[in-house]
Amino acid sequence: MVRPMELRQLRYFVAVAESGNISRAAQKIFLTQPALSRQIKALEEEIGQCLLERQAHSIRLTPAGEAMLHEARELLARVDGVVERVRTGAAGGRLRIGYAPSLASGLLSPAVANFTQVHPGTRVELQDLSTGEMLAGLEAGELDVIVTIAPRGETRGLTWTPLVRSPWRLAVGLKHPLARQNRVTPAAVAAEPLLIYSQSDYPEYWETVTAWLKEHGLRARVAGEYNGVDSLLAAVESGLGVALVAERIARLFPARTRMKVVSAPPGDLCIAAGCRTDRASDKRLAVFVEELRGAAAGMVDGG
Template sequence: MELRHLRYFVAVAAHGSFNRAAEILHITQPPLSRQVRDLEEELGVPLLLRGSNMVKLTEAGELFYEEAREVLARADEAVRRVRGEARQEVLRVGYAPSMIAGIMSAVLARFKSAAPRVRIELADLSSREIIEQAGKGLLDLVVSPGISVTKGIAGFQLTELRKVQPVLVLPGSHPLAKLKRVPVARLRTLPLVGLAKENYPEYVQSVRGLLKPFGISPRFVSLVNDGVSTLFAELVANDAGSILVEGIADIMPRSLVIRQLSPKLPSAPVVIGLPALDPSPHAEMFARILIEEARGS
């Protein structure tokens, strides 16, 4: 359990609103909502009752709120005690976890061994957030679906890192989950859940492009803005499918399954980006290790 999850939850609980908490924390509302949902999933209990403009604590949430405040207070005190000692350098990485699933742990281990004094800040960001934060100079390195940055990122040099295979994600109870491979033709009538344009501007366009050669127009019954945690819940609620990439298996719940499509859809590029001018040596090292792991996997 990460301290930032506790801090986000406490802020939302204290102010009774995701929007107000997001303003205080200087982040956007969708990733804040996503992080709190991740905390609830980790604990296995709902902490908040969500309304249209406000939230209330559940019984479990009230208990956890007091515990979380104490933990954060102790953590803040520890920070105050060590402040003034040699500060660590920070490497800020914005990425989509499913794009580099399976290799990230090896990359982190190698990097920490080579640069133990550098603190890595990993931010799970949507395509839009990656583009915006990189453009503002808030990231030192990015990893993103290639199609999301076809127009480029201001001030960043992009290189193809790897290709990933699109797959179909379904509830384990869905009839199509019984098949080892799902014929692409079955997508003609299958209700789909996807990622909304606001935070994932490339998603719908990409899926339409993948299915167009088969004469299929995807039938989306739900598009979500706050990431894959909500998408996973929507899949179960709608008994639907979703076109994602194979790396999603590392972060999806056990209630869902992955099925390959037949024939396979064209693989999708993943890009890595560094500032075009004067990238930090640590960002260059991290990128080099990431490329080596991706091409060796």
């Protein structure tokens, strides 16, 4: 285990290496030059290697010094990270998360579980919301982070971290004629009554679907708008129409509908974590977003 004195010596060594001059480094860390020189000498004696070539007005790292600088930076970064996480966790507080269940499935649970291990004093609040409600919550400062579809255009004042990309599928009823086809064309989609998420609650979804049909010279025959995946797929199951949904939703409802591959589909949906740009540097928030990224990477690695 590294003793406090050794950590201090490593910090002194990094300061000298980055300054290129012992005198400048001593001024930077508020230490006298002789005292700093003694600390560096003690570190060299501890490891049995010469780290610096001392010249008239500067220093040069030896090969051992170059290796030590790399290792010292990594070790100190890890130590500082541990200290910051412990301090933040001890401070308590809360983390308010907005999410769409169909999109956050497989991401949120492991991320929250890992986050609370690091920050046991933080109260995590989860809110199942529409995209519109999530964006409004961020803007009003009522949410800290959201998990939803990343907007296609620029969103001023928000920072997005991509997590997962999901292709599109066409949801049709079990007895629908399209259920027997391997692949469905855009024209076949446009010919059917289209069930769609509410434009006011899910503007990005609405824009993506309608723009895709327009690119093919087609127009959507919207037969119903819905405020959630359960009501949308219930309508599909009842034979009221068909719906374009993310492939991730197909895994949640394997028996209720048939999910068909669409030819020339819209670009994959990007599921992302969003937060206010003025909060992006918040340490606790950054830890949670990193846990989301880890959960997303685990899903990809695990197939």
